[in-house]
Amino acid sequence: MFCLGLIVNPIAGMGGRVGLKGTDGLAEKARQLGAIPMASIRAGRAVKGLSELRGDLLILSAPGEMGETVAKETGLSVKVLDMAPGDPTTAADTRRAAEMLKREGVDLILFAGGDGTARDICEAVGESVPAMGIPAGVKIHSPVFSRTPEAAGELILSIIRSRVEGKGPLFNLQEVLDIDEAAYREGYCNTALYGYLKVPAARQMQGRKAGSQISESGAQNQIALDFIDRMVENRYYFVGAGSTTRPIMENLNISHTLLGVDVILNRSLVKRDASEQEILQITQGMPYTIIITPIGGQGYLFGRGNQQISPELIQKAGKENIWIGATLQKIGTLKGEPFLVDTGDPETDRLMTGYVRVTINYHQEMIYPVA
Amino acid sequence: MKAIQRNSKVRTGFHQAKWDEPIIFELTQKGERGIQVAGTEPGIRDRVGDGIDSIPEQLRRKIPPALPEISQPRVLRHYMRLSQQTLGADVNIEIGQGTCTVKYSPKINEMLARLPQITELHPLQPEETVQGIMEIFYKTDCFLREISGLDRFSFQPGGGSQGILTIASVFRRYFEVKGEAEQRNEIITTIYSHPSDAAAPAVKDFKIIYIGPDSDGYPDFEAFKAAVNERTAGFIVANPEDTGVYNPKIKDFTDLIHASGGLCGYDQANANGLLGVTRAKEAGFDMCFFNLHKTFSTPHGCGGPACGATGAIKRLEPFLPGPHINAIEGNDGKQRFAFDRTFDDRSIGKVRSWYGVAPVVLKAYAWIMSLGAEGLYETAKVAVLNNNYLFRKLMEIPCVDAPYIRGKQRVEQARYTLEKLTKETGITSGDIQRRIMDFGLHYWTSHHPYHVPEPFTLEPTETPSKEDLDEYIATLKHIFEEAYNNPDIIKTAPHRSSSHQVDSSWSDDPERWAITWRCYLKKTRQV
Numbered sequence: 005m006f007c008l009g010l011i012v013n014p015i016a017g018m019g020g021r022v023g024l025k026g027t028d029g030l031a032e033k034a035r036q037l038g039a040i041p042m043a044s045i046r047a048g049r050a051v052k053g054l055s056e057l058r059g060d061l062l063i064l065s066a067p068g069e070m071g072e073t074v075a076k077e078t079g080l081s082v083k084v085l086d087m088a089p090g091d092p093t094t095a096a097d098t099r100r101a102a103e104m105l106k107r108e109g110v111d112l113i114l115f116a117g118g119d120g121t122a123r124d125i126c127e128a129v130g131e132s133v134p135a136m137g138i139p140a141g142v143k144i145h146s147p148v149f150s151r152t153p154e155a156a157g158e159l160i161l162s163i164i165r166s167r168v169e170g171k172g173p174l175f176n177l178q179e180v181l182d183i184d185e186a187a188y189r190e191g192y193c194n195t196a197l198y199g200y201l202k203v204p205a206a207r208q209m210q211g212r213k214a215g216s217q218i219s220e221s222g223a224q225n226q227i228a229l230d231f232i233d234r235m236v237e238n239r240y241y242f243v244g245a246g247s248t249t250r251p252i253m254e255n256l257n258i259s260h261t262l263l264g265v266d267v268i269l270n271r272s273l274v275k276r277d278a279s280e281q282e283i284l285q286i287t288q289g290m291p292y293t294i295i296i297t298p299i300g301g302q303g304y305l306f307g308r309g310n311q312q313i314s315p316e317l318i319q320k321a322g323k324e325n326i327w328i329g330a331t332l333q334k335i336g337t338l339k340g341e342p343f344l345v346d347t348g349d350p351e352t353d354r355l356m357t358g359y360v361r362v363t364i365n366y367h368q369e370m371i372y373p374v375a
Numbered sequence: 376m377k378a379i380q381r382n383s384k385v386r387t388g389f390h391q392a393k394w395d396e397p398i399i400f401e402l403t404q405k406g407e408r409g410i411q412v413a414g415t416e417p418g419i420r421d422r423v424g425d426g427i428d429s430i431p432e433q434l435r436r437k438i439p440p441a442l443p444e445i446s447q448p449r450v451l452r453h454y455m456r457l458s459q460q461t462l463g464a465d466v467n468i469e470i471g472q473g474t475c476t477v478k479y480s481p482k483i484n485e486m487l488a489r490l491p492q493i494t495e496l497h498p499l500q501p502e503e504t505v506q507g508i509m510e511i512f513y514k515t516d517c518f519l520r521e522i523s524g525l526d527r528f529s530f531q532p533g534g535g536s537q538g539i540l541t542i543a544s545v546f547r548r549y550f551e552v553k554g555e556a557e558q559r560n561e562i563i564t565t566i567y568s569h570p571s572d573a574a575a576p577a578v579k580d581f582k583i584i585y586i587g588p589d590s591d592g593y594p595d596f597e598a599f600k601a602a603v604n605e606r607t608a609g610f611i612v613a614n615p616e617d618t619g620v621y622n623p624k625i626k627d628f629t630d631l632i633h634a635s636g637g638l639c640g641y642d643q644a645n646a647n648g649l650l651g652v653t654r655a656k657e658a659g660f661d662m663c664f665f666n667l668h669k670t671f672s673t674p675h676g677c678g679g680p681a682c683g684a685t686g687a688i689k690r691l692e693p694f695l696p697g698p699h700i701n702a703i704e705g706n707d708g709k710q711r712f713a714f715d716r717t718f719d720d721r722s723i724g725k726v727r728s729w730y731g732v733a734p735v736v737l738k739a740y741a742w743i744m745s746l747g748a749e750g751l752y753e754t755a756k757v758a759v760l761n762n763n764y765l766f767r768k769l770m771e772i773p774c775v776d777a778p779y780i781r782g783k784q785r786v787e788q789a790r791y792t793l794e795k796l797t798k799e800t801g802i803t804s805g806d807i808q809r810r811i812m813d814f815g816l817h818y819w820t821s822h823h824p825y826h827v828p829e830p831f832t833l834e835p836t837e838t839p840s841k842e843d844l845d846e847y848i849a850t851l852k853h854i855f856e857e858a859y860n861n862p863d864i865i866k867t868a869p870h871r872s873s874s875h876q877v878d879s880s881w882s883d884d885p886e887r888w889a890i891t892w893r894c895y896l897k898k899t900r901q902v
Contacts, residue, residue, distance in 0.1 A: 152801045162878075174884060219823070332566070333824045340587065359601035361584075367577065370566070370585040371598040 006112075006164050007062050009105035009133075010051070011125070013117035014069040015092055016043040016141040032092070043140040047074045047116035049153035050138045054160060055079050061164065064110050066101040069093070095124045102128035112136060112163070112204075114156060119143040119182040126180040126199040134175050135201045136160075145181045145301050148201045159204055174205040176221050179247050179300060196309045197245055197263060197299065220333045226366035227329040228252040231295055232271070234327075240292035241268040242283060242317075244310045248297035248329045265312045280312045287317065294318065295327045301337040305356065305374065307346035315349035323355060328362045335362070335370065342373040384849035389815040390871045392459035399453055400892045403443040409450060460873035462817060464674060468843045470765075471811070473819030473832035474569070474617045474645065474788060478754075480674045484741045488734035498729040502713060508733055509712035513700045515684075515740045522751070523643070523663055524656025525686035529695045530667075530731030534675070535644045537726055538664030538683025539575035539611060542640035544723040545662060545687065545694040546609045547579045549638065552721055559608035559637070565594045567616035567790075570822050572642050581608060587826075592779025594622050603635050613642040614658070617821070617832060618778075619762065619785025629659030638662070638691075646670045647836055648759040648787030651752030655686075662687045671739035680732040682739070693721045698730075757837035758787040761844060765789075765835050768848045774799070774855055778827055788834035790827050797829045802858040802865050804829040810857070810865045812872035814850045 018041060054061060055078045063082045065071035070089055075082040085104045089097040098117070102125045105113050112134045115125055118141010125135055137149035138156045150156035177200040205221075228251035235241060243249050245263045253260035260266050264277030267286055275282055286292075294313060298305050305328065306313060318326065328343075345356040361369045380388050415425040427435065445453075470476055487493070496505060516528045532538040543562065550556040562576040563584045573583045584602045589595035594612070610632045615621040622628070629639040641655045641663035647670055655663040667673050668681035675681045687695055698714040705711040746754065766789050769775045774796035777789055793804045804820045808831075811818040821830035835844060857864055869875065881887045889895035896902040 151803075154801070331824075332826075335587075336824055336826055340590070359598050364585065367581075368573065368583040368585070370587065371595075371602045372587065373595075373598065 005062055006057075006060060006167065007064055007108070007110045008054075008160065009102075009108070009110035009113040010047070010063050010065040010071040010075050011098060011101045011105070011113065011115040011117075011121075012043050012047045012066070012069065012071045012074060013093065013098055013115070013121040013124075013140070014041050014043055016117035016121055017046075018042070041069075043116045043138075044069060044074055046140040046153045047071070047114075047138055048077060050114065050116070050150070050156040051075065051078050053154065053157035057161070057164065064105060064108055066097070070097065070101060095120065098124040099128040102133075105129075106133050112160070114138065114160065116140040116153075119146050119180070122146050122148050122180045122201065123182050123198045126201050131177060131200055131202045133202070134204065136203050143183060145183065146201075147178045147300070148180060148203045159206055162206070163204060175202045176205045177201070177247055177250070178203045181300065181302075199263065200247065220331050223331040223333070223365050224248050224329075225251045225255070227331070227363050228255050230363050230366045230368075231327060231329065232256065235268075235271065235293075237270055238291075239269070240274070240286060240290055242266075242278070242292060242294045242313060243268060244294070244296040244313065246297035246299075248331065248334065249295055252295065263309065265310060278312060280314045280317075283312060283317060284314065287320070291325075292321060293325045293327055294321050295329065297329050298334070298338075298343050300334050303338045303341060303343045305343050305345050305360075306352075307344075307348065315347045315352035318347065318352050319355060323360065326356075326360075328360055330362050330364060332364050332370070335364065335372065342375040344375055384846045385853045386814045386846075386850070387853075389813065391462070391812075391815070391873045392456070393873045394456040394460065396453060396456045396460070398892065399443045399445070399450075402445050402449060402453065405444060407444045407446050407449075409445060409447045462812065462815065462872075467815050467817060468839055468847055469817070470833055470835040470839055470844070470847060471817030471819055472834070473821070474834055475669075475675075475819070476788075476834040476836055477669055477674050478647070478672050478836040479838040480672045480738065481742065481745070484672070484738040487741055488737050493734055493737060496733065503711075506712055508737070509700050509714075511737055511740045512730065512733075513702055513712050515736050515743070516700070518740075518743050519665060519684055519686055521748075522650060522654070523665070523686055524654040525660075525663060526689045527692045527695060527699060528684050528686040529697070529699070530682055530684050530736050531696045531725065531727045531729075532664065532683040532685050533727050533732065534668070534681040535569070535642070535664065535666045535683045536571040536575055538666075538685045539569075539571045539640070539642060540578060541683075541685045541696065541723070541726050542611060542662045542664065543576040543579040543581065544726070545691055546576075546638050546640065547581070548694050548721060548723050549691065550608055555636075559606060561602075561604075561606045562608055563599065563602050563610045563612075563632075565612055565616060566826055567594075567618050567620070568611070568613040569617065569642055569644060572611045572613060576609075576611060582606075588620075588779060592618070592620055592781075593624070594628070596624065596627060599628055600631065603631055603637070605635065607632065607635055607637040609638040609640060611640040611642060613645055615645050615648070615786040615788070617645070617788065617790055618827070619766075619787065619789040620780050621786045625658045633659065644669060645786070645788065645834075647834070648755050648762070650755040651748065652755055656688070661691055667735055667739040672742040673735045673738040680735055682732055682735045684731075684736075684739075693719045694723055696724060696726050697722055700730075754837040755787075758835065759784075761835040761837060761839060762787045762789060764841070765833060765844050765848065768844070769833075769851070772852060772855060774858075787836070788832060790821060790830050790832045792827050793829040793831065796855060796858055800858040800862050802862055804831050806865050806868070807831070807851075807854055807858075809874070809876065810854050810868035811850060812869045812874055814853075816847060816850055 051074060058080060061080055063075040063080055065075040065082055065084055067084050070093055072084050085101055087100055098121055102113060106129045113125060114136055115121055116138040121141060122137055136156060138153050139149040150159060180198045180201055182198055227248060231252055232255055243252055243266045256271050258273045261277035267275040267278050296305055299308055345353045347353055356374050358374060359371050360374055362372045364370050464477055496508060519528045520526060532541050550559045560582055561584050562581040564572045565586045577583055586594050586598045586602060614625055632639050639660045641660040643663050643665045646665060664683045664685040667684055668675035698716050700712050701715050702710055703713050762785060766785060774793060775791055777791045797803050808818045808820060819832050821832055887898060889898050
């Protein structure tokens with residue numbers, strides 16, 4: 005019996021239709037502006053195709069509008085979580101529901117929402133439970149959502165089928181990205197990485213433009229091996245966050261932070277999640293290289309999520325000692341737009357402008373512009 | 376049953392054979408035979424043995440090979456059925472193979488290649504007995520020299536990728552001889568060149584540096600300048616690229632490479648629109664290859680016998696795989712043809728056995744001879760005209776777009792995008808690819824990863840008539856309308872094709888993918 009966790013963020017997507025660029029903290033305003041809750045409808049489209057699994061599938065759902073209503077329409081066996089969400093529901097409700105589903109040992113959490121909802125799920129369960137989003141929010145930047153609501157249903161069917169065949173489904177860690185909505189409404193676009201979800205590896209997933217997600221994770225691994233082969237003795241390497249840089253640590257068998265900067269010397273960990281001050285102390289008189297990846301869909305090299313790498317550190321390193329890794333799929337998400345740098349120091353930003361060499365695979369680089 | 380539908384260009388009544396034919400290994404019946412091979416007669420056996428005993432003991436199989444055991448009629452039926460399940464160049468309007476489209480190969484040329492005078496030749500025959508085919512090799516070489524401006528061609532490479540591998544090997548060897556091999560280890564290419572332009576040099580241990588398009592859609596010259604340095608061994612590029620975009624400033628690129636001491640290789644797989652128009656030499660290339668199986672009409676058989684004829688300038692001639700064929704004056708004062716077997720240790724050696732696929736060279740020769748110089752130029756013009764017509768007609772459809780060089784002309788192919796269709800209907804370019812088979816046509820998306828979202832690539836060549844192009848366009852329009860009105864029929868397609876929906880997740884999973892029957896049995900634990 006496959007146990008599917010279901011969470012619907014009923015207010016997701018309401019802000020978009022009425023021009024609010026997101027619904028975080030603005031559900032009431034959106035409702036006043038005439039927004040219709042779409043998330044339940046979209047979740048319904050996703051689970052509609054699952055009714056044929058009667059007897060093989062149990063849905064464990066958050067109560068009421070947070071999933072129960074939609075789940076019960078399928079005619080499948082439904083168990084409802086014992087919790088009382090607020091009205092309107094809040095991010096805390098999403099997180100609590102996800103935690104409860106994890107405790108119940110569900111096989112996969114299916115959630116309907118946007119990047120904000122993905123963040124909440126990620127905060128609650130991290131990489132411990134497979135999860136997948138039904139695209140229903142205003143912002144869908146994270147590659148953790150299915151292409152369409154129906155595709156989510158198809159994917160669950162195929163996961164259950166592959167289980168029957170004795171083949172476990174494949175999962176990839178994908179970035180949970182979100183923008184700062186308040187800043188976005190002011191005209192600034194700040195994307196940050198909030199963590200990773202373990203999502204099914206399949207073409208039905210949206211996000212990265214092409215190829216399979218598996219071939220992308222293969223390329224990420226090749227990038228890591230390229231970097232590792234280029235590492236020299238007695239030199240510090242500062243490894244920034246991102247799913248592209250993670251395999252470096254994995255290949256070196258080093259435990260690492262999710263979102264911080266780790267420091268390596270002679271292929272061993274020197275400092276985990278180092279702060280700006282710690283990094284500056286470590287580098288006193290020692291040669292070093294900075295290893296980073298741009299933020300997908302956006303292209304920030306510095307200034308978003310890696311502020312520990314200070315302008316001073318970048319200046320001292322020099323352009324040739326900044327190694328940038330990104331798969332072609334990730335570069336594709338930028339649609340030809342240049343990489344961006346926003347360190348807060350115009351001189352450092354200027355240093356990075358022009359063209360940089362990006363490692364896109366083992367022994368393969370791309371010359372890419374930086375604005 | 377309905378009569379033939381004559382009021383529509385779209386073949387809504389198409390229905391392909393579907394035999395549910397097992398693969399040949401599954402048809403095996405123990406003891407069943409196609410031919411009973413008679414044993415050696417006693418008189419012969421006594422004098423010279425049974426044939427098998429001439430094979431050294433240690434080379435003989437202990438267990439017979441696990442070949443299928445099948446009777447002749449069953450074998451015949453098997454392959455006839457499979458042939459009915461293909462959508463080959465002789466039955467469909469062959470423009471949807473994307474950048475791999477082949478043009479019509481005249482049947483008379485196929486007949487020439489099947490003459491016993493060709494099929495019974497052996498590469499070890501004495502030169503004086505094979506003067507005819509040697510002349511054909513030599514003259515085809517001369518034609519390609521004229522078409523490209525380069526100085527010598529080798530027919531050894533068995534396809535385009537091997538042609539690029541030959542170019543990369545020559546580059547590698549050239550710098551070895553110069554003593555710069557360690558320093559010059561980077562090859563520059565563009566992201567819209569064929570993936571082999573990167574993959575083949577990577578096999579030769581070069582580091583690959585990619586250039587993307589600039590804001591106008593041409594290869595970014597500023598990025599190129601940032602890429603070229605003392606480590607640059609060369610530049611290997613397709614022009615036009617698979618987007619159909621021709622880089623008019625290509626000479627600036629090759630000049631910059633030469634100024635920094637590198638070499639330039641031209642992937643001419645997209646040369647259909649260039650015959651008699653531009654040449655590799657004037658664009659500054661040191662080497663190039665042509666796909667005889669594409670630009671010169673000899674068909675390619677699914678990676679099968681083909682020819683990536685590879686040429687070089689005088690300075691690089693000694694590096695080419697040999698032997699070459701020269702025209703010399705015989706003792707009787709008449710022209711004859713001889714292999715140049717002088718050993719030059721700068722040569723990269725062989726990239727394939729013998730001299731290249733002789734029937735393919737013969738077919739290309741016959742095709743060129745039948746057209747002449749003016750005819751070749753005419754085919755280029757018609758290929759471009761066909762592409763322009765197709766491009767204009769498709770761009771009139773609201774859900775079709777093509778990024779880059781807006782308002783300017785592509786050469787002989789184009790990469791389109793269905794991003795709008797996908798956003799509005801959820802139907803992807805991959806879905807269209809499956810559906811179009813229900814109308815007896817092919818369609819190709821793009822190499823991976825997709826740089827153009829929801830891409831499709833069409834290359835019409837000079838072969839299709841206006842009616843053919845109109846049928847293709849009408850079929851695409853019909854399917855786009857379905858996407859808006861009845862998307863389910865596309866999602867569940869194909870319905871009337873031999874093919875079925877393929878679960879491609881297998882090809883992404885090292886635990887499950889299988890490229891041979893034996894590998895499949897192993898991975899599914901049947902052996």
